[in-house]
Amino acid sequence: MDKMHFKVTVNGKQEELLVEPRELLIHVLREKLGVTGPHIGCETSHCGACTVDMDGKSVKSCTVFAAQANGADVTTIEGLGTPDGLHVLQQMFKEHHGLQCGFCTPGMITRAYRLLQENPDPSEEDVRFGMSGNLCRCTGYQNIVKAVLASAAELNAVKEAAQ
Amino acid sequence: MIPGNFHYHRPESVDDAVAILAKYGDEARAVAGGHSLIPMMKLRMADLAHVVDLQAIGDLKGITVDSSTVTIGAMVTQHELIASEPLAQAAPIIREASLQIADPQVRYVGTIGGNVANGDPGNDMPALMQCLDATFVLTGPNGTRDVAAREFYEAAYFTAREDDELLVAIRFPATQGGYAYEKQKRKIGDYATAAAAVLIEKDGSSCSAASVAMTNLSDVPVYCQGAIDALIGSTLDASALDAAVAAMQEAIDPQADNRGPVEFKRHVAGIMLRRAIERAASRA
Ligand SMILES: Cc1cc2nc3c(=O)[nH]c(=O)nc-3n(C[C@H](O)[C@H](O)[C@H](O)COP(=O)(O)OP(=O)(O)OC[C@H]3O[C@@H](n4cnc5c(N)ncnc54)[C@H](O)[C@@H]3O)c2cc1C
Numbered sequence: 332m333d334k335m336h337f338k339v340t341v342n343g344k345q346e347e348l349l350v351e352p353r354e355l356l357i358h359v360l361r362e363k364l365g366v367t368g369p370h371i372g373c374e375t376s377h378c379g380a381c382t383v384d385m386d387g388k389s390v391k392s393c394t395v396f397a398a399q400a401n402g403a404d405v406t407t408i409e410g411l412g413t414p415d416g417l418h419v420l421q422q423m424f425k426e427h428h429g430l431q432c433g434f435c436t437p438g439m440i441t442r443a444y445r446l447l448q449e450n451p452d453p454s455e456e457d458v459r460f461g462m463s464g465n466l467c468r469c470t471g472y473q474n475i476v477k478a479v480l481a482s483a484a485e486l487n488a489v490k491e492a493a494q
Numbered sequence: 495m496i497p498g499n500f501h502y503h504r505p506e507s508v509d510d511a512v513a514i515l516a517k518y519g520d521e522a523r524a525v526a527g528g529h530s531l532i533p534m535m536k537l538r539m540a541d542l543a544h545v546v547d548l549q550a551i552g553d554l555k556g557i558t559v560d561s562s563t564v565t566i567g568a569m570v571t572q573h574e575l576i577a578s579e580p581l582a583q584a585a586p587i588i589r590e591a592s593l594q595i596a597d598p599q600v601r602y603v604g605t606i607g608g609n610v611a612n613g614d615p616g617n618d619m620p621a622l623m624q625c626l627d628a629t630f631v632l633t634g635p636n637g638t639r640d641v642a643a644r645e646f647y648e649a650a651y652f653t654a655r656e657d658d659e660l661l662v663a664i665r666f667p668a669t670q671g672g673y674a675y676e677k678q679k680r681k682i683g684d685y686a687t688a689a690a691a692v693l694i695e696k697d698g699s700s701c702s703a704a705s706v707a708m709t710n711l712s713d714v715p716v717y718c719q720g721a722i723d724a725l726i727g728s729t730l731d732a733s734a735l736d737a738a739v740a741a742m743q744e745a746i747d748p749q750a751d752n753r754g755p756v757e758f759k760r761h762v763a764g765i766m767l768r769r770a771i772e773r774a775a776s777r778a
Contacts, residue, residue, distance in 0.1 A: 352499075355496070376529060376533055379597070390602060391600070393533075394528060396532065396545075401549060446598075460682075463682040
């Protein structure tokens with residue numbers, strides 16, 4: 332079947348390549364673009380390890396056809412911070428031991444990023460509900476929730492200081 | 495898990511989408527959010543030669559609340575249903591139910607149209623739409639027709655929609671009185687073991703109007719006239735609730751699966767309906 336021209340912006344960089352429409356966004360990212368932050372976990376749309384931010388929404392990239400993502404603006408964990416300049420969420424996951432084995436972390440942080448964009452001042456319940464599409468196989472949820480709450484506090488403090 | 499290959503279409507109008515569906519017959523299928531269809535294609539339980547992506551069709555988007563009628567475009571996502579203030583004013587049961595569907599990532603992309611057109615007994619919107627007495631607006635090669643949600647479901651994955659018809663919108667009257675959507679699930683993000691959608695209006699202490707429908711307790715959603723009859727005219731006392739639950743038990747036909755044996759599902763269904771009636775009554 333015909334390949335299609337596929338354009339996507341990943342972490343601010345424009346990419347153009349040929350894909351089969353059926354290819355899943357997670358495979359294009361990892362295998363064709365070398366963006367391996369988003370992980371392949373369950374492959375059944377449940378675990379959220381493959382979560383990326385697509386056009387301002389958190390999506391499970393194992394359940395998006397490349398064809399559907401044509402023209403999209405995608406942010407992955409790689410787009411949020413660098414090893415030298417960690418994103419606040421990355422810093423807080425480190426400080427609050429929100430990582431454990433680390434497999435779910437890119438999806439967790441990418442999801443938490445959108446959650447805090449939409450709700451900068453979440454309660455613990457908001458965080459638990461907002462992160463419910465991401466599973467941690469170490470069941471390290473307690474510290475993940477702490478890290479997200481600490482990130483919200485940190486980001487709000489920075490915002491206040493700027494005003 | 496890689497889906498089979500297909501030709502991909504991204505029409506920009508309802509007419510173009512319908513023309514593609516009509517041309518390829520059962521070889522073609524619409525994709526809305528894809529969160530029911532793509533998992534099926536990954537498992538190779540659905541094998542399609544043509545996929546018609548609806549995302550570029552502006553006419554399928556938007557929520558309007560007009561005097562007392564609500565109209566929701568088929569491509570409105572569950573996330574948008576939750577966020578819409580006018581909708582929360584006109585029919586708060588939609589937000590309550592939508593918040594219990596799947597998880598945030600799925601709700602950003604899953605659409606109301608895909609949820610009701612899918613015909614999966616596990617989907618939450620079909621029973622809710624029956625409870626609301628919604629009308630589904632279908633457009634095909636020969637024009638547009640209305641089908642009542644209560645007439646739409648024939649068997650699991652079989653509906654009154656023809657292969658070449660598109661669900662374009664859903665319409666229902668704004669609700670009055672109290673409402674509740676009660677859902678039991680194994681874990682957050684799961685489909686219902688049993689769920690109940692209830693609307694109740696009161697005149698003084700007496701129930702003047704009611705609507706009841708149940709999710710995932712038969713191969714189609716169960717709109718429950720017997721339960722409604724038991725409630726209307728009562729003071730919603732214990733005996734009326736018992737009668738409503740008994741009538742509902744007559745109407746459902748749960749099957750044993752990984753969510754539990756039939757007895758357990760019947761038990762849970764009774765609890766969900768009782769809670770939903772009590773909560774709806776307390777809000778009426
Ligand atoms: C992990 C997970 C958990 C979930 N949990 C729940 C849950 O608890 N409750 C629940 O209700 N759902 C649940 N879902 C399903 C989810 O809400 C789906 O997104 C939704 O049911 C289907 O909507 P969609 O837009 O993704 O449709 P699609 O997957 O795109 O389409 C589904 C079907 O409907 C057809 N279709 C779609 N739109 C139209 C249209 N406009 N006209 C004609 N035919 C159309 C398609 O051809 C296809 O056959 C879950 C999904 C996942 C992945």
